[in-house]
Structures are given as structure tokens and as C-alpha cells.
Amino acid sequence: MAARGFAGLTLRAVAAELDATTGLLTHYFPTKQALVRYALDLLDQRTASRPRRHTGAGLAALRDALLDILPLTPEATDSNRIWVSSWDTALSDPDLSTDYGRKYANGRARLTERVAAAQELGELPPGDPARIAAGAQSFVLGLVVQALFDPAAFPPQRQVEMLDDYLATLSAAR
């Protein structure tokens, strides 16, 4: 799956992957678009329900949430690879596109809560928490992309360092 990209995702390839035939797939999904939609929802749901870090409250909780996104493990790298690859398909399909927009908005909303909590604790300076959350999401998202294209330049340790740098400047500014 992660090998040939989203463009190489064919019904027969999927069928072969789970030792079945196209008959099974067409039996459960009326069309390929439905299958893709389901697969993407599954990916989203699976990454949402996987074991999360939880090392503390406030700023530490925000850091946990952001670390959970980064490709720090091979599995997380694969997930991110599929995820980034799906952007091509998503941008081509208006419905999927708005769907993605909503998912990212949800992600920002969850981050916003943690930003606000960190502000309560005085770990982050005041300011619109939604805006700070959007900035943090941007930072992590871009770091994901760069790490995928140049893993050697962005090993896990470096990613964590960069995130911590970012959070440090965020909390130092006032």
C-alpha cells in the first residue's frame, strides 16, 4: 500500500492484499470511490483510537498531542505516507476536500483545548488559543512532510528537538 502510492491503489491490488478477488470488493462497495472513502475514514479513525501519549497536563499534553502526529516510528511513517499521498485524491474531489478540511478543523479544535489549558496554567502566554493551535498544527504538518521526503535530515530525535524548540519559543514569548 505505502509502496506504490495512492495512484497505484487498484481494486485487484487491494483484493490480492487480503487474498480475495474483486468480487468481494464489488460486493461490499458499490464503487471504488466508496472503497477509498471508507479506507480513508478507517485510517483517520484508527489513528484517532491508537494508544496516545499522556505524560502530563497543560503544555505537556499539547506536546503529547503533537508528538503523536509526527513520523517518529516506522508505523507512524507509513501512516503519514499514506495520508500525504491521499491529498492528491482529496484535492481532486470537492466532497473529500471539504471532508478533509473538517477533519483538520477538528484537530485544531482539540489542540485549542490543550493550548487553553496550558494558558490557564501560565505555561503559555495569553492570545487567541485557536490561532496558536492553528500555528502549531501548521508547524507539525510541515515537519511531517519534510521528514517524509528527507528522513536522514529529520530523524526522530531531530523532529522532537524542533518541536521542543517551537514550543519553547511559544512559551517564552510574551
Next chain:
Amino acid sequence: MAARGFAGLTLRAVAAELDATTGLLTHYFPTKQALVRYALDLLDQRTASRPRRHTGAGLAALRDALLDILPLTPEATDSNRIWVSSWDTALSDPDLSTDYGRKYANGRARLTERVAAAQELGELPPGDPARIAAGAQSFVLGLVVQALFDPAAFPPQRQVEMLDDYLATLSAAR
């Protein structure tokens, strides 16, 4: 081109776009991969040679470079859309993938110069300029993605505000 995504980029579609046939394309490009490679290089080169902002030195120059990346105009949005869509293809092809990694490394190198210059002027606190540049690139890259999926939530003005917020926290931290 920007309409049907990178997956829908077919020889016949390209030929139709420039009122020609597949014969012309196969005459100039031995294979489709060569055509794609050329197109991506062209996109990279074109965005590199387009008119750039130049409002000042130091931190202002860094801000200019980052603003040049963001989808603040319809044309820049189209370019970014194609660019993001191409990531699927790029991640599937190891050669293209390392090529992209190199391009981003070059981008970071250019940003690094500006970061260093801003540090010289005392507009940015000391610290490894390469790391700061990588962070800035991450931030902008992620902002591009979010803006593409949710243009309503990230209008040009908001993008600029977010970038300025980021640069402000960067320069305020010490």
C-alpha cells in the same frame, strides 16, 4: 491540470490542453515519466524565477521569502495545489523522492542565509540558523496544506497574520 489532480494527468489530456496529439509528446519525451519529471522541474524553476517580494533586509527578507511560498493569490494557490498533488507521485518514486528532498534542502539553505542575516542585525536571537530555517519552512509548508484544504478558514490575511505571529514569537524569544 489543477482540476483533476495529478492522477488524472494523462498524455491525451496534456496534448489536448496544448491543442496537439500524443504524437508530439512521444516525439519529445521517450516516456511519460520523463514528461512528468520535466513538468515538475519546470514548475520548480518557474516558481523560482517568478517576481519575488523584496521589501527589506534581515527579518523582512526572511518574511518576504516565506510570503512568496504561501497561497495568497489564485495563481499561487494553483501552483501549490499541483505541488501538493505531486507528492503522491514523488513519494512513490525513490528517485523523485530524493530529488524533492534535495529541493527542500536547497530551500532551507536559502532560508538559512536570511535567518543568519537577521541574526547579524540582532532581529533574531542567536541559535543554529539552519534549525530555525527548517522550523520556518515547516511552519509555512503546513500552513500551505491547511490553507489548500480550508481556504475559508485561512484567507490570505489570516495566513499573513499567522506568519507574522510566528516571526514575532521567533524574534521575541531569547
Next chain:
DNA sequence: CCATTCACATAACAAGCGTTACGGCAATGT
């Protein structure tokens, strides 16, 4: 215990893909 339904494999289909072969027409050089 038989009839019915369901799950799925098999196979075929048209459409679209990248690629190749070929032919004509215009430019070029002598």
C-alpha cells in the same frame, strides 16, 4: 431436508492508459 438466500469467485466487458508503428507534409540542403 429441501428451498432460498447470501457470499464470493470467475469471467467477461468497454473504456482508457502508455507506447509503438507508420505515413504524409513541410522544411532543408545541394
Next chain:
DNA sequence: ACATTGCCGTAACGCTTGTTATGTGAATGG
């Protein structure tokens, strides 16, 4: 003016794609 070269349109090829139709064996239910 004629031969030659090369640009590029036309058309075909083989292959893969998503989708559909049909068959078959197992499960289900009365």
C-alpha cells in the same frame, strides 16, 4: 528541382482499469 530529413498527426497495439454479469457452494430457515 529534387532528394532527404525530421516533425508530428493518425491509428493501432497490448495491457490494465473499474464495473457488471453469471455461476457456485455454503449457510440459513421453515
